[in-house]
Amino acid sequence: MGDLMKRTLGMLLMATLLTACGAPETPPAQDVAPEVEAAAAAAAPEPSYEFAGSSASFTADQPTVLITGANRGIGLEFVRQFLAKGFNVIATARKPEKAEALNALAADNPNLVIEALDVTDYGRVEAMAKNYADQSIDILLSNAAITPRYKTAFQRVKGIDFDMARQSFEVNALAPLKLAQSFMANVEASDGKKIIVLSSKAGSFAEGPQMPMMYSYRGSKAALNMFMYTLAFETKKKGITTIMLSPGTVNTTEGMKMPNAIEPPDSVAMMIKVIDGLTLENNGQFLNYEEGRIVGW
Numbered sequence: 001m002g003d004l005m006k007r008t009l010g011m012l013l014m015a016t017l018l019t020a021c022g023a024p025e026t027p028p029a030q031d032v033a034p035e036v037e038a039a040a041a042a043a044a045p046e047p048s049y050e051f052a053g054s055s056a057s058f059t060a061d062q063p064t065v066l067i068t069g070a071n072r073g074i075g076l077e078f079v080r081q082f083l084a085k086g087f088n089v090i091a092t093a094r095k096p097e098k099a100e101a102l103n104a105l106a107a108d109n110p111n112l113v114i115e116a117l118d119v120t121d122y123g124r125v126e127a128m129a130k131n132y133a134d135q136s137i138d139i140l141l142s143n144a145a146i147t148p149r150y151k152t153a154f155q156r157v158k159g160i161d162f163d164m165a166r167q168s169f170e171v172n173a174l175a176p177l178k179l180a181q182s183f184m185a186n187v188e189a190s191d192g193k194k195i196i197v198l199s200s201k202a203g204s205f206a207e208g209p210q211m212p213m214m215y216s217y218r219g220s221k222a223a224l225n226m227f228m229y230t231l232a233f234e235t236k237k238k239g240i241t242t243i244m245l246s247p248g249t250v251n252t253t254e255g256m257k258m259p260n261a262i263e264p265p266d267s268v269a270m271m272i273k274v275i276d277g278l279t280l281e282n283n284g285q286f287l288n289y290e291e292g293r294i295v296g297w
């Protein structure tokens with residue numbers, strides 16, 4: 001039997017078996033007229049992104065900082081301290097309507113704008129960048145993260161929650177990169193020209209805990225460090241200083257004090273000192289909150 005005949009018989013046999021097993025028939029290909037396709041695309045609703053504000057209420061000639069995850073913890077303290085320094089602040093929160101402390105600050109500070117933002121919603125990130133296209137941003141501060149508070153965070157390998165691992169990667173590593181991509185022009189247009197991401201020594205091979213814990217958090221922060229390290233080669237050419245910053249061990253869990261931890265106001269005050277002192281020489285470095293010591297990778 002020739003090869004062609006063997007292949008034809010084989011295909012016939014396979015088709016018979018698939019039909020017998022109840023495999024679904026491939027639907028016949030349908031031709032859709034281009035004008036019908038275009039009409040369908042035009043009819044599809046555009047996601048509507050409304051923003052609370054713009055830079056209209058900002059003080060001219062004052063620097064501007066954008067802070068993600070600003071409704072609690074370290075992010076909220078950054079808002080307080082940057083406001084005290086006279087900055088215009090764009091503070092983002094997933095649910096601004098529930099961000100009581102942030103709203104209380106906004107009531108007294110017209111130069112604070114609160115925007116709703118889940119950092120994994122790229123459509124919204126891009127729409128927000130468009131909304132603030134004319135606003136220079138001196139400091140882009142990616143603070144939001146999934147921190148290791150969820151139930152399985154400290155489990156060994158058999159207890160890893162891979163959904164949380166994926167989500168941690170999305171929020172902790174990819175989203176800061178997306179934000180940097182989307183707001184790069186705003187930072188480049190500013191005087192300050194700084195991209196700061198809150199990282200963690202937990203993501204360092206050299207200084208992280210030498211024990212099996214926090215797989216998802218540690219992996220996501222290590223990935224964040226590599227993303228930013230790589231990005232720094234690009235930002236240098238634009239005069240932008242990109243750094244990763246470790247806040248230390250900070251008490252941000254309500255009702256819980258961690259051993260040897262510091263309080264958010266102390267950590268943030270020291271981090272702001274480091275941020276203030278940055279030069280392009282620091283581009284690509286992973287720095288500690290205390291005196292800007294370089295953290296080992």
Ligand SMILES: NC(=O)c1ccc[n+]([C@@H]2O[C@H](COP(=O)([O-])OP(=O)(O)OC[C@H]3O[C@@H](n4cnc5c(N)ncnc54)[C@H](OP(=O)(O)O)[C@@H]3O)[C@@H](O)[C@H]2O)c1
Pocket residue numbers: 068069070071072073074075093094095117118119120142143144145146147171198199200201246247248249250251252253
């Ligand atoms: N605290 C420490 O000891 C410590 C140590 C090392 C590094 N860090 C880093 O420092 C930063 C702040 O830490 P923290 O202790 O203040 O954290 P936190 O108290 O857990 O607060 C995390 C913030 O991120 C926000 N967030 C989470 N997922 C988000 C998403 N998909 N989109 C937008 N926002 C989201 C949270 O918003 P919701 O309120 O809506 O959840 C919250 O505002 C993090 O990057 C963390 O990894 C902290």
